[in-house]
Amino acid sequence: MTEVFPLFGGFDEEISWQERALCAQTDPESFFPEKGGSTREAKRVCLACEVKAECLEYALAHDERFGIWGGLSERERRRLKKKAA
Template identity: 50%
Template sequence: MTNLSWRQKAACRGLDPEIFYPTSDDAADTAKSVCNACAVRTPCLEYALSHREHDGIWGGATEKERRRIVRQRRKSA
């Protein structure tokens, strides 16, 4: 899947985007459950990491979780 073509296969396609901008942990769990069943979870997460998305759930990860991934990658590089 090149460029953003992965978005066509996303489980979240057509869902209310507000789901992915939660205001509580319970709401985050709802978004993550959609991501967990998604065939393009990895490209979505990589997109968010490479574009430094600060808000929302991307690829099943919150902003805090994505920051942790970035730190871990820097340490192992």
């Protein structure tokens, strides 16, 4: 049986992939840089992460508008969604 926990505004989501995410073991501030700040460090962590695809899928499905998810910035995710539409 899969564990389910409440996340983000009361939605129930499977979080087993989040528990394996490398970002959970690093400084969260690097994944949410100030406007104009560098995303390099966060993207480097994502490159080595085994759950990068699940993370990106989650961000796209939940319209995450801030931060680095699955190795992509907000702008990169918007472009990806436009291409898919």
